[in-house]
Amino acid sequence: MNRTPKAPRMFAPRIPKTRFERKMLKRIPLSNEREFLLGLYTKHDDVYVRETELEKKDCKHLKRLAKAIKHNRGLFQPVKLGLLAAIAGLALAGVTVFLNPIVSSAIERGLEAAFVARSELSGLSLRPLVPGISFDALTVADRNQPLQNLFEVHDVRVELDLGQLIRGRIVIRDLDAGQLRFATGRSTSGALPADHPALIDGTDDRPAARTTLRSEAGSVVQEGVGQLLSLDVQEIVAAELSRLETPGVVDEQISLIRREITETRAELAELQTATEVFRSDAEGLLSTDPRTVSSIEQLTSLYTDTESVARDAAVILDSAAGVSRDIGASRARVEAAVDAISTAVDADVSGVQDRIPSASDVLTGPVAAFLEPHIMALIDPYRDTIDTLLSAVTWLQERSADQEDRSGVTRQGRTVAYPSLEYPRFLLERAAVGAASGAVQYQAELLSLSSDPEMTEGLPTARYGQRHNGRSAIVDAVFDLRRNASTPFDLALVLESQPIAFSVPNAPFSFSGLVGTFDLTAEARLVETGGTLSEELVAFLRVVPDDVQFVTEGLIVERVRSVIARAETVEIEVQAPAPQGEPAVRTNLDGPIREEIAAYLAEQRDAIVEQVEAEVRRQLDEQLSRYSEELDQLLSLYADLEEYIADARSLAARVTEQRTAIETRIAGLRGEVEDRVRAEAEAARQEAERRAREEAEAAAREAERRAREEAGRIIDSIRSPF
């Protein structure tokens, strides 16, 4: 049977004009399709009317048109939108139904791998949109005791920062763990099956606790008061004698003086010989008195001999001057040697005194001396805890320091930065956990734990509190892990009404132990100084002793006991400047106890020092007497030498005087000779003049005679020319 083709409901026989034009024609983009539709309907006033019967192909065409009109209606695709909504709904349902169990299982596996024991997590709730995790209970079994939990924690809530999580940073705003309990019982075994992955491949990447802050307890008890009371005088004397430096110095100086003596003796012998020769020469010369010599020849001969002796005297005097200079230098050396010995003796004596502790030295902290190891032992567990925390923070810091930011934009462009709070890769702003073990309540809080302390405003802070029967312990640790931080670590510790009981074997004053309670306020910090870290510890303890025990009784014990009884409390102050430095421990009992026993110890000490000094001086005296003998010899030689030198100088002076006398005499003789020669010359001159005169007169007379004779001859010739 052929069914009559039916047009889609949209294309009713009568369609209002507005609807036909706006809702149908307008949504047919192709003109031929529009024409087809208009061909089926006829317009009448406000309505379009289909008057013709539809054929089968027209119906099919109208069906296509109806689909096209529906499709062209609206901007969005309702099917896809619906699909998207369905996917989102499914995802949300998946998160609600499946995510929590999946994450819960993952956490359990992680914990089992870490602790190698069964872990159970219940009531986990993840909040993806407002990031956060909370769970009702987490139990981790003890691998060594499967029917016991290592710990269990209840009501844990973690709040994360969504904005920073999107940026790839984990910022925990708050982590609150309601109750943490340790060593609780289990109804089922907590051991993992043998084929569990944690048992097959377990690696431990957790940081090892650092021990840099751990200090060695000092051995003050063996020193201090105990040392003074247990002194062995003979042993001290023997030890002190072996430490003396003076004998060595004396031996050295004696050998020096012996060398000086040998050299001085040689010089002395040489000078002595020369002086004797000079003396024999000079004596003969000096026995002649120049004034008695009248002959110039004799005087000249005497002068020549004197000159020769004077030259010998000059040589001897030069030699004597050299010897005198040597003596001066030798004296200086000997004086230096004497000073060295004196210094060595002083050093030895004062060393002996210094090495024997005085009462004031050992009594600076008589109580602190035997309390100090116990105080340090009291503080050390807390310091260990802080060490572990510090290690964890450093580990986190090192792990995250080298991570780099990644940019999401691949194409180049300029990135503009705006003011914003910069967070490190990991930041735990606050984590708090409460715990209980029996009647003891614990509370711990961690603040501002960051992978990059430079970017964190607050400093990482760990707080720990413990309360039990009115006793409380509060630890407040601040870590400054920023570069160039002046105080990288600062710890404050407050303990109240804590029990204290310790025994001290071999303590001074027969003290053997103490039982009581104490309050403690301590501050420990690491201080950066010139690139090195040093530890500073200041602690103040107030100990209320219930019982102070002594092994034996005696005078000193009675005095100490009375001081403690009067004080009622022992107040102790501990200062440790550096890990290797010895802690300075002071107590309020130090002064009174010091006053009580100072006199007694001073007497003891003085007696000991006196004995030691006497023995040391006796030993030194032997050495010094040997030295003294050698020195006397040398000084005697110096005296002889100086005597010879004086003698030589005296002889030389006499020779000089003799030469001067001869010179004077020679000068005197030279005047007489000159006068005599002048007189003889005058007489000769007068004689010559007289002779000349006589010869001239004779010549004149001869000439006159000859002239007369000539004249006579001439006259004769004239008178008788023929």
Added chain:
Amino acid sequence: MFAVLTRIVAALNANRRPGEIAGACSFAVMLALLPAGNLIWVSLFALVFLVKVNLGIALLLTAILTPMAVLADGFLDRVGYAVLTAPALQTFFTRLYNAPFGPLTGFNNSLVPGALIVGLLLWVPVFFLCRALVQAYRERLRVKIIRSPLVQWFARFPLVRRVQDAARRARSIYEWAG
């Protein structure tokens, strides 16, 4: 590629609004200009799937225009940087920067706001231009092309027939999918 081409041919000839193709072109221009890998690009890409635009044309044009967009990076950078550093907008951008999802949008990279602004400005003219072209094609060219002797001759080839069949099927799928 063959399917995409047939879809494009079908879309051009189908009884669909020209605005679908025009919108696809406008969105393709924006997607090409915007650097990928940020929340704005992903959101825009998702929007393309949800609105009534021709997905084939949008994807094809995006693939073609993206390499060319690098040529406009200099201009986009200048525009974006000017906007990012405009004093009047500093408060807004600082808030956006500190908002949880702000950095995921990558808005502080100068190319992103530059491309977004230029893309939005181009969206309207591209839309109307493409719509006019599609309308012109359908009203003036479509019938002429189909009835031209060349196309008639060409349509006799088996390969072309296969294309026509595929286009017909695609068109029917289009219409079925509504």
